Amino acid sequence: MTASATQTSPRKRAGNGAARRIDADEIGLDALVGHAGYAVRRFQIWIFQDFIKTLGEVDIRPTQYSVLTVIGANPGLSQMAVAKRLGIERARLVHLLDSLEQRKLVKRIKSKLDRRSHALHLTAQGETALAKFKRLAAEHERHVEEKIGKANREQLLQILAGFT
Amino acid sequence: MTASATQTSPRKRAGNGAARRIDADEIGLDALVGHAGYAVRRFQIWIFQDFIKTLGEVDIRPTQYSVLTVIGANPGLSQMAVAKRLGIERARLVHLLDSLEQRKLVKRIKSKLDRRSHALHLTAQGETALAKFKRLAAEHERHVEEKIGKANREQLLQILAGFT
DNA sequence: GACAATTGTTGTCGTCAACAACAATCTTCC
DNA sequence: GGAAGATTGTTGTTGACGACAACAATTGTC
Known part of the structure; x- marks a missing residue:
């Protein structure tokens, strides 16, 4: 195997085979730490997992909850209107409503x-049911x-208010 | 229960059939506006779409970018270590690396x-390639x-720093 | 009345998280 | 030293989800 010495300033020299045991928390994220998308993604995963778990007893997922809430607050809406408002594909909403x-x-x-x-x-x-949800x-x-x-x-909600 | 959600239009009255045309921007989100998860989800979708578009010419998606960045900064890592650090299933990392x-x-x-x-x-x-990415x-x-x-x-990054 | 647009529906494709099972290989413990 | 258990990479399945394309029924427009 060509060793291909990497010159671009890595933090941990490891020729070609593995070097030593590396603890998960000492692995550097490099450029990722400056990306909002990465943090937001990880946070979103955490938040959805907690939501799914907390509403596990009633078996309601975030998307289902959003659909029910919007219909509850705006009775009579068409599927198209709900889909547009929530940014859901109308094709996908069909199955959700089914x-x-x-x-x-x-x-x-x-x-x-x-x-x-x-x-x-x-x-x-x-x-x-929605009241319980x-x-x-x-x-x-x-x-x-x-x-x-x-x-x-609260600051988060304020910063992201434009995306709702 | 909280049936009367939106104050903006007093009579939504739709007994059973449909009522009238409703513009997408006058549909109330009700409880959703108070949920961080909803805002975060919408924001994350926007951010990923922009990322995918901006890196479209090199055909690199967010997850691929994160994997490359971590490997670049920590050469010699095992697949398990990368998977753990990025919160990716090791089964999924197999295909990504393939x-x-x-x-x-x-x-x-x-x-x-x-x-x-x-x-x-x-x-x-x-x-x-990573340098260009x-x-x-x-x-x-x-x-x-x-x-x-x-x-x-910057405030967002700071608030969510704990999830990286 | 002809033609374009909209609505709900069905279907496919690709991404992604969550599991389960497996062979090869370490690690532990007797 | 060797059996038992854990770990690593791999393959496969399942289900939620976003994106698209096509279609029938219906509506709007000219």
Whole structure:
């Protein structure tokens, strides 16, 4: 194997084979530490995992929660309107609604104004379920607060308000 | 329960059929606005899209960039070490490295200390390529700065430093 | 009334996280 | 020294998700 001595100032010389045991926490991230995307990605993974876990007992995932919340606050919306507002593909929303409708949380009602579209509503069961989901989601949000701090969380929300 | 969410339009009234045309920007997000996860998710999608676009000419995606950067800064690491450090499944890293090795950016060298593991190194071609990737990634980072503001970006990095 | 646009739907493709199982190889412990 | 257990890389599957393309039904426009 060509050793190909690397000259570009690495922090740890290792000729070609492995050198020694390296603890995970002494591995440098180099340029990654300056990239917002990397930090945001890791944070987002953490946050989703906590959300999924916290709402595990009711088996609701973040996307499902967002769809239910928007329908609950805006009854009668079309699928297209929900998809646009939440940045979800309308093709994907079809499956999401199939699942939620099967669980009797949502119903699609044929619109009489535009017979192409469906008016989306929560069922009575969906309303009470959503109330519980919101309580659990609030609990999840407290976990976030504990993780990054109350002030930081609020600042985060403010910084990213433009993306909602 | 919290049925009346948006105050902006008092009568949403949609008994069962559809009501009226609703503009996308007047749909209330209700509880979602208070969830950091929602904002973070939307932001992360935006940031990845810009990254993929900005590094489109070299066909490098965020995860590939992170792997190359870490290997470049820590030559000789095992796949397990890289996977742990970046929070990637080791099963997934296999395919990532297959691709990068096929493109002659990375090579796997059999470790002599532990014959189970591979020592990961950039090729000479990989080193020069990574330098270019870093320039493009820096350009992407400037896009982020333009989007949310210089001070906000730095504050974001600081808030989320614990997740890197 | 003809033609373009929209809505919901179905389907495919590729990325990604999460598991499970396996062979080869270390490590530990008796 | 050797059996038992853990680790490393690999292969495979599953499911959520974003992106696209095509289609029928319906609406809007000219």
